[in-house]
Amino acid sequence: MEYRNKVVVVTGAGAGIGQQVALQALGRGARVAAVDLRQEGLDETAARGNAGDRLATFAVDVTDREAVEALPGKVEAALGPADVVIHCAGIIQPFVKLADLDYPAIERVVNVNLWGTIYVAKAFLPVLLGRPEAHIALVSSMGGFVPFPGQTIYGATKAGVKLMAEGLYAELLETGVGVSVVMPGAVATNISANSGVDAPVAGGDAEAASYRATSPEDAGRIILDGIADGDLHVFVGRDARTMNILNRLAPRRSTNLIYRQMKGMLGD
Numbered sequence: 449m450e451y452r453n454k455v456v457v458v459t460g461a462g463a464g465i466g467q468q469v470a471l472q473a474l475g476r477g478a479r480v481a482a483v484d485l486r487q488e489g490l491d492e493t494a495a496r497g498n499a500g501d502r503l504a505t506f507a508v509d510v511t512d513r514e515a516v517e518a519l520p521g522k523v524e525a526a527l528g529p530a531d532v533v534i535h536c537a538g539i540i541q542p543f544v545k546l547a548d549l550d551y552p553a554i555e556r557v558v559n560v561n562l563w564g565t566i567y568v569a570k571a572f573l574p575v576l577l578g579r580p581e582a583h584i585a586l587v588s589s590m591g592g593f594v595p596f597p598g599q600t601i602y603g604a605t606k607a608g609v610k611l612m613a614e615g616l617y618a619e620l621l622e623t624g625v626g627v628s629v630v631m632p633g634a635v636a637t638n639i640s641a642n643s644g645v646d647a648p649v650a651g652g653d654a655e656a657a658s659y660r661a662t663s664p665e666d667a668g669r670i671i672l673d674g675i676a677d678g679d680l681h682v683f684v685g686r687d688a689r690t691m692n693i694l695n696r697l698a699p700r701r702s703t704n705l706i707y708r709q710m711k712g713m714l715g716d
Contacts, residue, residue: 449532449583449626449676452477457523457530459510459537459568462489464637465587465684466536467496468668473534474499476672481523481530483508484537502527510537510564517567520575532675533572534585535565538606540639543598543713554601561605565612576625585628585675586613590688592631594695595703598714617680626678630671633687634661661685 456473460466462484470482470493479502484490490505497503504526508515523530541549541557565586576582591599592606613629620627662670662685674682683689695702 449581449678450477451532451672451676453479454531455479455481455523455528456532456534457481457483457519457572458534459483459508459564460587461493461505461536462486463492463642464536464639465632465635465664465667465671466534467493468664469534469536469671470503471497472665472668472672473532474503478502478532479527480504481506481527483510483519485509510568511559513563513567516564516571519568520572524575529579530572530575531579531581532583532585533568533576534587534671534675535568536587537564537568538587538589538639539602539642539644541599541602545598545714546600549601557601558605561602562608565609569612569616573625577623579624581624583626583628583675583678584616585630585671585682586616587630587632587671588613590631590633590685590691594691594706596706597710599710614680626675628675628679628682630674630682630684631688631692632662632667633683633685633689633691635664635667635684636661637664 451473456478458466458470458480461470461482470480473480474497481504482490482493483506487507490507494503494505506522508519510516538561539557542553576584586609588610589606591603592610596603610629613627617627667684670684671682683692691702
């Protein structure tokens with residue numbers, strides 16, 4: 449898929465991975481609908497993008513179903529019907545074990561990561577199905593296939609996003625809509641602050657710590673390239689690629705490896 453003159457909707461476009469995806473899609477000639485909860489983040493994206501009428505911003509809470517359902521019409525009025533939807537919006541949970549995690553925190557993560565994904569996909573699928581060529585990409589996580597203690601609910605929601613994307617791929621095989629699920633490892637963003645979560649410093653062993661965080665710029669490039677190539681699974685970072693293989697071959701070893709890295713963050 450070529451991005452030039454395509455209408456690309458990017459959620460979570462006010463910061464981090466989503467912002468880079470939006471900016472780099474603009475750089476590839478797309479018209480971009482940047483969606484985020486925070487208008488100030490969208491203003492920053494607009495200033496950095498400097499794309500004039502090829503960029504439209506929409507301050508939308510993805511947990512607000514009515515607001516999300518109205519979004520495709522607003523995007524079409526501003527830029528034209530959506531050709532590509534890249535759903536990056538998501539949050540992590542506080543770094544505590546499930547036994548110590550309160551229900552408001554659980555519900556917030558489930559609402560943003562799972563219900564928000566469902567709302568966005570349901571809202572845009574009718575539009576995408578009407579396009580000659582279209583694509584939807586849902587951002588899951590390495591935490592969606594490898595368990596991270598202290599992020600158990602987050603991981604459960606991201607595993608749901610992964611299976612949802614794979615189910616959509618199967619459902620849309622005989623249509624013109626492609627599907628990707630994006631699974632980033634560690635990316636150097638401010639997701640903790642944007643999630644309203646304090647991030648303790650991790651300790652752990654050298655093997656787990658040997659993977660450097662992927663830059664947001666590289667993450668954006670990998671995601672856009674994967675979508676352009678029509679990849680179902682898009683792994684972002686050496687850590688995500690390696691842990692995918694290790695978890696398939698030796699799931700207990702991969703779980704123990706992650707535990708040793710996370711143990712210091714949990715105060716154990």
